[in-house]
Amino acid sequence: MLDILKEFEPVFSPKSVAIIGASRNPSKLGYQSLKALIEAGYVGKIYPINPNAENVGEYKSYPSILDVPDPIDLVIISLPPNGVLDAVKECAKKRVKGLVIFASGFKELDEQGAQTEREMVRICNEAGIKIIGPNTIGMMNAYSNLNASFAPIGKLPKGNISIISQSGGMGTTLLSYIIxxxxxxxxxxxxxxxxxxxxxxxxxxxxxxxxxxxxxVFMEGLDKAREFLQVAKKVAREKAVLIYKVGKTEVSNKAAFSHTGSLAGSYHLYKAAFAQAGILEVIEPSELVDAAKAISILPPAKGDKVALITHTAGPSLVITEVLERYGIEMSVLSEETKRRIMESVPIGITVQNPVDLTGVAYVFSNLYGVVGKIILEDENVDALIAVYTPSFQPEISLPAKELIEITKATNKPVIAALISPNTYPIEEQVELEKNGVAVYRNPERTAKAMANYLKYWKLKRNQVQK
Incomplete structure (x- = not known):
């Protein structure tokens, strides 16, 4: 354990970072990468490398990496492809520990590019240098305030989800979903x-x-699929591993190879191997973050039958349809549960799943707590989705306190579908999620998050049984 952490420590937690190609021109990646590093709050030493400037921003600039008098852990190379190999050679002489190389135009382009990349790898392997890239947007570590990319996003919000992406565009998309x-x-x-x-x-x-x-993981393809799956199987025993795999069609297969030089391979073989390894494969990229959120917030699922409580039928019907499409079973409430619910609601309702409290829930918001508790006590229910539409009516209070109370009283997962525009702030969302209730803002993403969360824990239960 200590070996792998120690091996990558200078890359993920460097004491010093140099930027070869640092620039004072805002249109250059060398400017954006320095800005990203500073805005993230990186506290190590920063060394801009620019032979044409004495200073870049507030930092003294050096003509070459070899002119820097101090040791350097991580180097960001922000140069055109024809300048990268010489920079790599100088980094090897400087005995740096890690490189982040933005430039494209290597093995994904043609044989000449592939040959240059092979030489780069030979030099770095001999010098013990880790390469992130080339053809990358970069990397980040929120816990060391490190943004070694050309995507300035300010302070990095800390959490327990990590992302690996073969695509810079999809990587930043996933980060934006997280934010x-x-x-x-x-x-x-x-x-x-x-x-x-x-x-x-x-x-x-x-x-x-x-x-x-x-x-x-956002994956395009692999050259060493067998080795990957052997490792992924080991990792999936200890951490949740979620994958979105492109290359499901012939067109995307070809596109994946031209993008990063990755062999996408037969999708059906990947699909079967993921399941065997205990890896959750999702259908859409946005599901990676939504499922990760549910898995990180909610307790382990003991089964996969779902009940809904709502005050409005439409969003709940959408959720049930999506759940069914994803192979998730709706709970059949016991007669005892139905009787208790009818006794708790001040007006006559027909009790089935979803349990529709109708508009009376706006007046008696405590019903979400009273009825939700009854539903969760049913042995036929493994998970609960509470659907509420605050819409544009801030004077109507959300049943946040009630949902937190019933969540604390059970070991079953509770998801709150607070159906409203993202422009409408829901202050209670942070409090709900701090207390173990995962919150989503539209019916489709709510349903898919629940479905993937349940599928993940079913994979885990199957692994234990083998």
Whole structure:
């Protein structure tokens, strides 16, 4: 355990960072990467490398990495592809520990690019240097305030979800989903061409990382699929591993190879192997973050039968349809549960699943607590979705306190579907999620999050039985 953490420590928690190609021009990646590093609050030493400037921002600039008098752990190379190999050679002489290489135009382009990348790898392997990339947006570690990318996003919100992506565009998309969902993250790694650091290497590191609980992978393809699956199976025993795999069609297969030089391979073989390894595969990229959120917040699921409580039928019907499409069974409430619910509601309602409290729930918001508790006590119910539409009516209070109370009284998962526009602030969301209730803002994502969460724990239960 200590070996893999120690091996990658200078990359993820460097004491010093140099930027070859640092620039004072806001349109250059060398400017954006320095800005990203500063805005994240990185507290180590920063060394801009620019032969044409004495200073870049507030920092003294050096003509070459070899002119820096101090040791350097991590180097960001922000140069055109034709300048990368010479920079790598200088970094090897400087005995740096890690490189982040933004440039594309290597093995994903043509044989000449592939040959240059192979030479790069040979030099770095001999010098013991880890390469993130090339052809990457970079990497981040929220717990060391490190943003070694060209995506300035300010302070990095800390959480327990880590992301590995072969696509920079999808990587930043997943990060934006995390920020939008009021979640933090632990690590982000854009592996790019995987010159000498494979997805499997990062998985092993994250398995032993104390700040990571859930690992999300956006995968295009692999050159060493068997080795990856062997590693992923080991990691999945200890951490939740979620994957979105592109290459389900012939067109996307070809596109994946031209993007990062990755062989997508037969999707059906990947699909079967993921399930066997205990890896949850999701259908849409947004489901990675939504499922990761549910897995990180909710307790383990003991079964996969779901009940809904609502005051409005439409969103609940959408949720039930999506759950059914994803293979999730709706609970059949016991007659005793139905009787207790009817006795608790001040007007006559027909009790079935979903349990529709109608508009009376606006007047008696405590019904979400009273009826929700009764539903969760039913042996036929493994999980509960509470649907509420605050809409644009801030004077109507949400049943947040009630949902927190019933969650604390049970070991069953509770998801709150607070159906409202994202422009409408829901202050209670943070409090709900601090207290073990996962919150989503539209019916489809609520249902998919619940479905993937339940599928994950079913995979885990099957693993235990084998």
């Amino acid at each position: 939008e969902a009021n979640l933090g993250f632990s690590k982000y790694v854009g592996v790019g061409n995987r010159a000498n650091v494979e997805i499997a290497d990062i998985l092993l590191y994250l398995r032993d990382d104390p700040n990571t609980e859930v690992i999300c």
